[in-house]
Amino acid sequence: MYEQVDYHIHTLYLKCANETMTVPALVAKAEELGLKSIAVTDHLNAPQFLDEHRKIKRDLAEIESDLEIIFGVEVNVIDQDTGEVSINQQQIDELGFELVIGGVHSSYFDTPDPKAIIDTQHRLMMAVVQNPLVDILVHPWWFPRREFDAGTVAWLTDLALLPDDYVTELGEAAAATGTAIEANGSAILVNDTYGERFVADYKEYLKKLADCGALISISSDAHDIGRMETTQVAGRAVRDAGITPDQLWTASQLK
Ligand SMILES: [Zn+2]
Numbered sequence: 001m002y003e004q005v006d007y008h009i010h011t012l013y014l015k016c017a018n019e020t021m022t023v024p025a026l027v028a029k030a031e032e033l034g035l036k037s038i039a040v041t042d043h044l045n046a047p048q049f050l051d052e053h054r055k056i057k058r059d060l061a062e063i064e065s066d067l068e069i070i071f072g073v074e075v076n077v078i079d080q081d082t083g084e085v086s087i088n089q090q091q092i093d094e095l096g097f098e099l100v101i102g103g104v105h106s107s108y109f110d111t112p113d114p115k116a117i118i119d120t121q122h123r124l125m126m127a128v129v130q131n132p133l134v135d136i137l138v139h140p141w142w143f144p145r146r147e148f149d150a151g152t153v154a155w156l157t158d159l160a161l162l163p164d165d166y167v168t169e170l171g172e173a174a175a176a177t178g179t180a181i182e183a184n185g186s187a188i189l190v191n192d193t194y195g196e197r198f199v200a201d202y203k204e205y206l207k208k209l210a211d212c213g214a215l216i217s218i219s220s221d222a223h224d225i226g227r228m229e230t231t232q233v234a235g236r237a238v239r240d241a242g243i244t245p246d247q248l249w250t251a252s253q254l255k
């Protein structure tokens with residue numbers, strides 16, 4: 001089961017992923033990889049993009065596959081004070097999204113201030129986990145490459161500065177709300193912006209969260225068809241970390 005799911009996949013429609021990510025192609029790729037359950041979760045950063053999601057829904061309706069396929073969406077934190085995300089209940093109902101995944105996509109800093117950046121990320125991740133609209137917190141501690149290049153988060157070569165209390169607090173909140181936390185292949189585990197030391201710490205981090213009761217969701221976050229296999233890298237990392245099958249999120253957990 002570690003290597004048979006992918007609960008975070010993009011499509012060509014929102015223009016973040018490339019043209020290889022048509023809905024039929026990504027479903028065929030999932031079948032070829034031997035996956036059993038997937039979620040298509042393209043970005044919704046603003047309401048005007050809902051129409052693109054209608055195209056995804058239309059394409060999914062035409063697919064014939066034995067795969068379990070969930071129609072989902074990835075949302076972003078849009079208010080750095082409250083942690084509010086870029087979707088509301090009315091939009092979820094209108095499109096019929098079955099799964100909402102979401103998280104932070106910026107450090108909100110332009111100077112390398114590790115403590116302030118960690119505090120901000122923790123506060124916003126807590127808000128996402130406690131948001132009843134969100135099923136899965138995506139890619140904790142992911143930052144855009146430009147923020148590494150600019151030096152803002154270049155100090156993030158491991159998780160040594162992350163207080164244990166923060167890990168426990170997040171894991172316990174996730175357990176209490178039933179919001180899962182993501183193990184993401186492309187964004188984190190095979191992303192060469194992060195080094196080996198970071199990845200080793202990250203596996204321990206996921207295990208600690210799971211041991212606080214958080215469910216772990218495995219995904220590729222593919223924006224190119226060739227990256228879909230990274231969900232299996234994520235799955236193996238989760239298994240290597242000692243996370244047990246009962247600690248994994250599956251579609252049966254949908255609220
Ligand atoms: Zn993301």
Ligand SMILES: [Zn+2]
Binds near residue numbers: 008010074221
């Ligand atoms: Zn994504």
